[in-house]
Amino acid sequence: MTLGLGCDTMTIMTTKSITPAKPATEPAKGRCSLNELPSGSRAVVQHIEPDGQAMQRLMAMGLCVGRELEVVRQGNPLILRLLGARIGVSSRLARHVVVERRA
DSSP: OEETTTEEHHHHHHHHHHSOOOOTTSOOTTEEEGGGSOTTOEEEEEEEOOOTHHHHHHHHTTOOTTOEEEEEEOSSSEEEEETTEEEEEOHHHHTTEEEEEEO
């Protein structure tokens, strides 16, 4: 089943079972929540923490595991460049997205 812009529900669910998110007190090296990235940062989505409708909303916007993004503007909403478009994501939803920073 495919939702949004090519995000596969099974991929996200499988990724979660293989690579569980680290607790907030012990983040993996180079990983953080999307809402913690400063403006101008680039990152790749590593994990989306399941939160009912939050995951569905993010996937519908094209935000899924493996997707590269750039933070255009920090704040609420957080403005991201994703797949050549700019999208706004609330800080509440951004907390559920674990990313790995890119240079």
